[in-house]
Amino acid sequence: MTRRWLSTLVFLASAPVFAQNAPRDNSWTAPRLPDGHPDLQGIWTNKTITPLERPAALGNKAFFTEEEVRAFTKTALDRGNKDQRGGGVRDVLNAYNAFWWDSGTKVLPNMRTSIVVDPPDGRIPPLTPQRQAQLQEEALAVKVRCQRPGCAIANSGQLSPADKPEELDLMTRCISFGTVVPMLPSAYNNDYQIVQGPGVVAIDTEMVHEVRRIPTDGSAHLPANVREWIGDPRGHWEGDTLVVDSTNFTGKTRRGMDQNLHLIERFTRVGPDTLLYQFTVDDPTAYTKSWSGEIPMSKTDGLLYEYACHEGNIGMRDIIVAAQADEKKAAEQAAGKK
Amino acid sequence: MRHWFGTALLALGSSICCTTFAALGQVPASHPPDLTGVWQALNTANWDLQTHAAEPGPDSKVGAIGAVAPGPGVVEGGEIPYLPAAAAQRKQNYKDRWTADPEIKCYMPGVPRATYMPYPFQIIQGSDTIMISYEFADAVRLIYMNNPGPAPADSWMGWSIGRWEGNTLVVDVTSQNDQTWFDRAGDFHSDALHVVERYTPMDANILMYEATIEDPKVFSRPWKISMPLYRHIEKNAQLMEFKCIPFSEDVLYGKGGASQ
Amino acid sequence: MIAMKRVAFAIACVGLAMGAAPAWAHHSFAAEFDANKPIKLHGVVTKMDWINPHSWIHIDVKGDDGKVVNWMIECGSPNTMFRHGLTKDSLPVGTEINVDGYLAKDGENKANGRDVTLADGRKLFLGSSNPDADK
Numbered sequence: 001m002t003r004r005w006l007s008t009l010v011f012l013a014s015a016p017v018f019a020q021n022a023p024r025d026n027s028w029t030a031p032r033l034p035d036g037h038p039d040l041q042g043i044w045t046n047k048t049i050t051p052l053e054r055p056a057a058l059g060n061k062a063f064f065t066e067e068e069v070r071a072f073t074k075t076a077l078d079r080g081n082k083d084q085r086g087g088g089v090r091d092v093l094n095a096y097n098a099f100w101w102d103s104g105t106k107v108l109p110n111m112r113t114s115i116v117v118d119p120p121d122g123r124i125p126p127l128t129p130q131r132q133a134q135l136q137e138e139a140l141a142v143k144v145r146c147q148r149p150g151c152a153i154a155n156s157g158q159l160s161p162a163d164k165p166e167e168l169d170l171m172t173r174c175i176s177f178g179t180v181v182p183m184l185p186s187a188y189n190n191d192y193q194i195v196q197g198p199g200v201v202a203i204d205t206e207m208v209h210e211v212r213r214i215p216t217d218g219s220a221h222l223p224a225n226v227r228e229w230i231g232d233p234r235g236h237w238e239g240d241t242l243v244v245d246s247t248n249f250t251g252k253t254r255r256g257m258d259q260n261l262h263l264i265e266r267f268t269r270v271g272p273d274t275l276l277y278q279f280t281v282d283d284p285t286a287y288t289k290s291w292s293g294e295i296p297m298s299k300t301d302g303l304l305y306e307y308a309c310h311e312g313n314i315g316m317r318d319i320i321v322a323a324q325a326d327e328k329k330a331a332e333q334a335a336g337k338k
Numbered sequence: 339m340r341h342w343f344g345t346a347l348l349a350l351g352s353s354i355c356c357t358t359f360a361a362l363g364q365v366p367a368s369h370p371p372d373l374t375g376v377w378q379a380l381n382t383a384n385w386d387l388q389t390h391a392a393e394p395g396p397d398s399k400v401g402a403i404g405a406v407a408p409g410p411g412v413v414e415g416g417e418i419p420y421l422p423a424a425a426a427q428r429k430q431n432y433k434d435r436w437t438a439d440p441e442i443k444c445y446m447p448g449v450p451r452a453t454y455m456p457y458p459f460q461i462i463q464g465s466d467t468i469m470i471s472y473e474f475a476d477a478v479r480l481i482y483m484n485n486p487g488p489a490p491a492d493s494w495m496g497w498s499i500g501r502w503e504g505n506t507l508v509v510d511v512t513s514q515n516d517q518t519w520f521d522r523a524g525d526f527h528s529d530a531l532h533v534v535e536r537y538t539p540m541d542a543n544i545l546m547y548e549a550t551i552e553d554p555k556v557f558s559r560p561w562k563i564s565m566p567l568y569r570h571i572e573k574n575a576q577l578m579e580f581k582c583i584p585f586s587e588d589v590l591y592g593k594g595g596a597s598q
Numbered sequence: 599m600i601a602m603k604r605v606a607f608a609i610a611c612v613g614l615a616m617g618a619a620p621a622w623a624h625h626s627f628a629a630e631f632d633a634n635k636p637i638k639l640h641g642v643v644t645k646m647d648w649i650n651p652h653s654w655i656h657i658d659v660k661g662d663d664g665k666v667v668n669w670m671i672e673c674g675s676p677n678t679m680f681r682h683g684l685t686k687d688s689l690p691v692g693t694e695i696n697v698d699g700y701l702a703k704d705g706e707n708k709a710n711g712r713d714v715t716l717a718d719g720r721k722l723f724l725g726s727s728n729p730d731a732d733k
Contacts, residue, residue: 100674152629195464197374322703
């Protein structure tokens, strides 16, 4: 994979984020479609061991050296190896053997120490006081609720209600996996297929078969009172970069971001096997500052496969049945005591 | 050059992209039509593929709103040719339709039902893949114009291999599981289902859709449905998000008790 | 010089950072299986459901009393396997497997396939996977 574009990206590291179109390796140009725009089509993956946020110990160190990459990779893979058995809840949460997981074995080819590139410390800015208060209130309500039976340990490692579908998390319900807006990697199935037609670019996120249909015909956003789980995207071309502007979010899909999320994404084909993905989270009621991330996505030879989640969600039924059984048992015990 | 091509330019207000393979360095084929757009069927096939009268719906509290709309059928020859044992199953499905129809559970509808559900779908015609994004349940399928080989396993929306025959997009759909129905009346199939679809532009804004259905475990012979598909030409035409999982959870998991 | 311990700790915590999606199982196995009830099973495959969000291997397990009980073992997403070239025919009926996992909380004959091996001790499917598959 060519890294000749890397040097220009390094130069831009300290520049205002995405103030201009992404640089390209001048010896390669993207093939063009009949409408004159670059061809972004294909199946792209964002899997990587590069963390979303820079580890605090690295401070303002934005890039790894080759030597550091080797050490970092070894530690990450050793640490993340699911075939290591411990016991208890942690072992249950690790679920199954390592080969079922597919979250990447390499750092990003841009050698960055985090996906977040702005603020310069590579960490997501603090939440606003009102957003923090909202989330704390929700957390407190859960804590109070879980003093009663019917709760179970969630993905967060914390107790959370498990006796009703609407109380379970969006992943368990198969509604959203947090991999769509923005396009962030997850445990496996980190694949996205882009298909371009005249006036529209469609991105199919494998998990969970969510399609963003991005008009590039200049049409306006939906009315402000209409909210969608993955928002309303509108695209336009700035030179060879597809710029996507998304609003009208419900605020329910990613912890932290709220309904005022304004997501700006940029897609640039910088090499035959590389699609540069850049995003900015502009959400002033949730975050004290906007923040941005960058992922050079890699082309894969494989296909996108159907991820029909809700249709096969046997486990969720089992979770609810178990939680309701706990409640019943506790009620019987309480009644027995009286 | 066919007359519809000129009207298409007017109707769409932008150049019709004849999808060629020149950009990919391959020998240009004859120019197939571009089917990109928002489309919808305009019939009651999703209630019942065969001609049917109006009927009460499942919930008298919502009266006429939930009623079964009448409509002429879309089956060529009129009747679906069930094998005797399968005909009995269809009768049972019809009796159970207000609980057993997978549409109730917000399950992806499979092919061809996705085409004639009463919601729009969007065709995005790319270079070697045609994506069809359906509004209902976020259903989607990818039609491979370069055959990648067989499906690794069954799926809800099947495995679609496409090719052009002149101006007709022909799609061969296999490897669907046996969990979907063809309509709300209980018409069904097995995992041996094989569907061949044909999408033929009649003019800039109408496609003629035909689907031949073959399933030797359920039907005594192949049979065919056909219907026009109409382009949404209004300026703000678009699919909107129809994530119906929350609407189906009471039914699936029970209010206060997880049912089967 | 990177402080390796702190980097490792930070990696482990990355899934809990504000705004990040948890990096592990996409639904809570800890709510479905009992961490206090580890279980080992040996059985013969009767079928496999290659479905999402989790595939399920059905096995016949012979008890000490000679009775055969069918168990369901919850495994990972089949899409990962498809990318390695596996298909629905890759686990033949009759294959002997060992399951080391945790018992379902709801009292059913279900367990998660925390560690699944073949009769000869090899990890299930590992022989068919391509560790260099990612780019």
